[in-house]
Amino acid sequence: MNTLNQGSQKYDVAYLKQTIIPGKTTKGQITQMFGAPTNEELNSTSTSNESNWTYEKTDEGLDKYMKLAHKYVSTETSLKMYETSAQLAKAQTVANDVSSVTGTKTGQSQTQGSVLTIYFVDDVVKYYRVY
Template identity: 85%
Template sequence: MALCLLAGVLGGCTNTGDLMNSLNAGAQKYNVGYLKQTIIPGKTTKSQITQMFGAPASEELNSTSTSNESNWTYDKREEGLDKYMKLAHKYVSTETSLKMYDTSAQISKAQGVANDVGSVTGQKTGQSQTQGTVLTIYFVDDVVKYYRVY
């Protein structure tokens, strides 16, 4: 499976970003440009966030707050392709696991090359390339107060 994935990535380097996004559904929530267009502090509600991004990886409630403060955290490493790769490592031989790690490293390199090519050819803007792996959304009374991506 991992080798097929690598072949697909290397065979279509111009669409590597699209491939990675399709394998890691919901990855847009880590894109700062997308978040600026989607989440409006003071207006966007928890139910809207749930509809857009699904359930968070973790949820915390500030029990000392009088205004019902809470935060939700989404972690890219705990979803999509990353989640399944992590799970697969538990059930394969050490040799296969090492091959999967190697394939993953090659995919990361291919993604880096595709990003570099995109930035040189002007196909991507700097804003669309700004991404993180963890999104934390802070709420007051079930409405977004602010969010952070890192």
């Protein structure tokens, strides 16, 4: 399963705090660590060459393969896949609720996001957001 979700650490706040240093980390280094972004924007009105890159968890790993699978299976199978995915999401919500009530919730589950946006000025990281 980890091979299907390689790079998912880029959505972990603790990992990012250790890896991305605003004012020092470059676009080249980000590309080496995380690969090509899902989306790239350039602020054409900026005088300091501002841009941002967005990485989305749903466009990589297992989620990417599930999107592709929906294209090639019957409508009935596709609906069953969506139903199963919804049930898994409900189960995860219940597990999160139980762990928060029992005090067993780990810090990692609170510091994960599904979208990472990195803001650059002149090809150097200005700041980043995970949500």
